[in-house]
Amino acid sequence: MFYREAGQFKTSYKADQALLPILQDRIGLAVILLTAFVLIPVFANDFFLTSIMIPFLVFALAAIGLNVLTGFCGQLSLGTGAFMGVGAYAAYKLTSIFPDANVILMVLLSGVFSAAIGAVFGLPSLRIKGLYLAVTTLAAQFFLEWCFIRIPWLYNYNASGAIEIPRREVFGVIVSGAEATPIARYFVVLSITAGIAYLMANVLRGRIGRSWMMIRDMDIAAELMGIRPLQTKLMAFAVSSFICGVAGAMMVFFWLNAAEPSSYSIRLSFQILFMVILGGLGSLAGSFLGAAFIWILPVILKFVPGLMGIDMAAETVEHATFMIVGALIIFFLIVEPHGFARLWQIGKQKLRVWPFPY
């Protein structure tokens, strides 16, 4: 009833192939974009921007990156954290070498380096599939983490072994370093994430996206349709690592200000993987939903006892949050193993026939 496409006739293939062919979806997206670009900057406080929105958008972008590889091309990877790290260190080196260059450009350029490294570690995917491939990407994770620790050139021989992001201005606005305002950072992160999400939505519905899904669903048949397996898989690795690299660079430039090798550890890889699985493999919207669940929910939960007037020790709250989030993850995966994206689709179907149950 609320979500009914009756009466919306399409008279051209162009209209039928649109990203959002249904009017209600277009309205929904417009509302989301309005909220993100206008309402949140106007009404949100610094805490909301720095602790919730910026990390959420960074993780959402990383989840999109992993989703391209795992959800759309079917290649399981545990090296996401390391590929994000490559992006971060590459962007750091680039902005150290070219201090006057536009830092946003440097962050985007850093993706090229992680793409190249991702493609190299994607080479075994021609022969190895599934969990075995995951193990080879695990090798990437450990090797790259080792590089971040053992190659001092990467962190400019800093005594602490960490990278500290210098102050950088873009068109007179400080966007990185300690003095940058949350609002400036938020706009940069939001624009990059939204932009890449849109471009990827286009790629995924066209020939290239289809070729990835062909490899995922039935690699033998894909090969017989003329798809070159190695080329296609490496492309997925490169694109995925590019996006993860940009997300990793954004993570340190616009959120954390400083990062150590341990920021990009296997823990981060798993965190992103959970976002993708929980959000829905093979769904861009799912990447956002998964990131929201894994990142925003614990932050909110931490404030619940305080708001309800319950006096709890900080560690107890922390532990309770872990338990609640863990239980919810298990609950949602039992309810819908295909993640939030599928739940959302089922919800849409229900809305379509509402108020009837069938």
Place this chain on the structure above:
Amino acid sequence: MNAFALDTTTAPSDETVKAERELLLRVDNVSLSFGGVKAITNISFDIQKGEIRAIIGPNGAGKTSMLNVINGFYHPQEGTITWQGQVRRKMKPYEAASQGIARTFQNVALFKGMTTLDNIMSGRSLKMHRNFFWQMLWRGPAEKEEIEHRRKVEDIIDFLEIQAIRKTPVGRLSYGLQKRVELGRALAMEPDLLLLDEPMAGMNLEEKEDMSRFILDVNQEFGTTIALIEHDMGVVMDLSDRVVVLDYGKKIADGPPEEVQANQDVIDAYLGVSH
């Protein structure tokens, strides 16, 4: 090309070869073994342009292996394959695809997570060329190309009468419809040679009738050469122009359906005689 037709005088079926027809594919003395197991032993046959060629034989006779050799999955240890007058080198399946060989599978090999439309569109992959950059922008060349190919795909959807399931994920379709979508996907490649591995397996009578009609239509309207493996003898005898019979990896008969049906070796192979 006609020189090749004359060249086949040594083939056993030469009385039946219509001299005016060109050869599309010729298999000469091909042998294939996996370790000690001989899947195919010294088989020669040919496929002419525009015909429906059936490959039959009891289970394990090497029929599917033969198809796998033709589309480059297996590389025979001995023998040569001549494709459109050129002796073929060892090649990958995707190269066979780009030369115009399409195929369906015995156990449906559709892309389960994609819709019917996307599955058939995937058959157009080789004919689409816009690169990553244009795909990202979408507006402009990439969209134009997509619409152009969508039109071709819609023709196939019309032809196979599957308009209603256009946007349905193929995993949800019935087996008969899945087979039909798979045929559509192969047709989208506009192949010169279409290999069908048991297109009627597991179908009811009505679905078999539909499928037979589609196969004949594809052959007669689009002029596509078809090689099919099938166990339903009624269908094979009615559809095919020529039949090659394999048993235990060896060729035991080759010729028009009536001739093959009367062949004592074929009857023995199917009824089971001690070897």
